[in-house]
Amino acid sequence: SSELTQDPAVSVALGQTVRITCQGDSLRSYFASWYQQKPGQAPTLVIYDEKNRPSGIPDRFSGSSSGNTASLTVTGAQAEDEAVYYCNSRDISGDHVIFGGGTKLTVL
Amino acid sequence: QLQLRESGPGLVKPSETLSLSCSVSGGSISGSPYYWDWIRQPPGKGPEWIGSIHYSGNTYYSPSLKSRVTISVDTSKKQFSLKLTSMTAADTAVYYCARHPLGSGSAMDVWGQGTAVTVSS
DSSP: OOOOBHHHHHHHTTTTEEEEEEEEEGGGGGEEEEEEOOTOOOEEEBTTTBBOOOOTSTTOOOOOOOEEEEEEEEOOOOGGEEEEEEEEEETTTSSSSSBBBBBEEEEE | OEEEEEEEEEEEOTTOOEEEEEEEEOOOSSSEEEEEEEEEOOTTOOOEEEEEEEHHHOEEETTTTTTTTEEEEETTTTTEEEOOOOOOGGHHHHHHHEEEETTTTSSSEEOOOEEEEEOOO
């Protein structure tokens, strides 16, 4: 299929670790990227090509992948990490980009 | 530092054509190893990729929008543009332009601030 599935919401206690997942058949062939979006703002790239961090992104953000599942891990979550996180990747054909439905992260 | 800025009408009537432009500043649009993308986000929903263009004119479109979408590039103006025909209420969204490095599967590393488009009579 050409869909990416994310849990709608997850929560984490301040300073703890949380993993956000993204599932899809195309992830067996193509890398995922991850975006953070805060209200009223454009998405910001936090992880690209599975596990690479753009400059300026804190190293508490990390990415990994296994089989048809890509994961974004936030180690030591901070209050400012509260946001919606989206994954994206290619569809099975490789010609098109697809996005997951997003996971709202709440930091308690 | 590269910046992108979308421009266009905030209100479009049903059945009309939406025309948006994205201006690139602080960097080059031509001869560069990037695709230039359009993405939209309906209220309360996730982003939806619309399509990509390379400065050479090579394009890719979302299968669900392909029949209504045209993306073009004007390297002399450092702009790329989106046309979406036969607009309906379902096309109401914030429309973003973004830069998409070649060789990266799906990463969009620079985004515009977005422009809100409402379809209403």
